[in-house]
Amino acid sequence: MPVLLNSNLRDGSLREAAVASGTKILLYEAGQALRFDEVSIRAGLRGILRIMGKLGLIKARKSTRLIEPYIAYNSAWVRANESGIVRDMKYIGDLVKKGDTLAEIGSPFGTVVDWVQANRDGIIIGKQNIPLVQEGDAMFHIAYFRENDEDVAEHIENLNESLLPPEIPSGEIGQ
Numbered sequence: 001m002p003v004l005l006n007s008n009l010r011d012g013s014l015r016e017a018a019v020a021s022g023t024k025i026l027l028y029e030a031g032q033a034l035r036f037d038e039v040s041i042r043a044g045l046r047g048i049l050r051i052m053g054k055l056g057l058i059k060a061r062k063s064t065r066l067i068e069p070y071i072a073y074n075s076a077w078v079r080a081n082e083s084g085i086v087r088d089m090k091y092i093g094d095l096v097k098k099g100d101t102l103a104e105i106g107s108p109f110g111t112v113v114d115w116v117q118a119n120r121d122g123i124i125i126g127k128q129n130i131p132l133v134q135e136g137d138a139m140f141h142i143a144y145f146r147e148n149d150e151d152v153a154e155h156i157e158n159l160n161e162s163l164l165p166p167e168i169p170s171g172e173i174g175q
Contacts (some may be wrong), residue, residue, distance in 0.1 A: 072143035
């Protein structure tokens with residue numbers, strides 16, 4: 001994975017139960033809710049098989065390239081200050097600077113009622129995709145790094161490219 005984020009325990013969560021029983025846990029979160037994301041699925045499958053190989057549960061596979069993850073020291077959600085219709089301007093994996101406009105919130109009549117802005121420099125690691133938002137809704141999850149943000153963004157982009165499925169020649173589509 002290109003990015004690791006250590007999270008605090010939440011009451012009643014699977015992570016809390018695992019810690020209480022002395023079980024180590026790694027929670028993989030990727031992609032979008034209610035959608036299949038090919039790159040996230042490929043990355044998750046590759047990671048599961050690598051861990052199973054390290055644990056001796058399956059024959060270990062030779063890795064062509066190990067990815068050294070960047071570790072985010074913190075993250076936060078940027079929330080909507082108004083309710084309305086969302087027009088995104090930034091997406092998962094984008095590098096953002098404090099004050100960058102992430103999205104605009106409009107009225108049903110097309111007027112802009114608010115702009116959602118980054119409150120710190122970082123990388124977007126999660127976002128809501130529903131076109132309607134209510135005041136207070138979490139919209140963009142931004143991770144903060146000690147490393148140079150441009151290096152982290154390039155690292156994420158390189159991993160995404162390595163996980164894309166091979167191109168299908170245009171003559172073979174639909175056959």
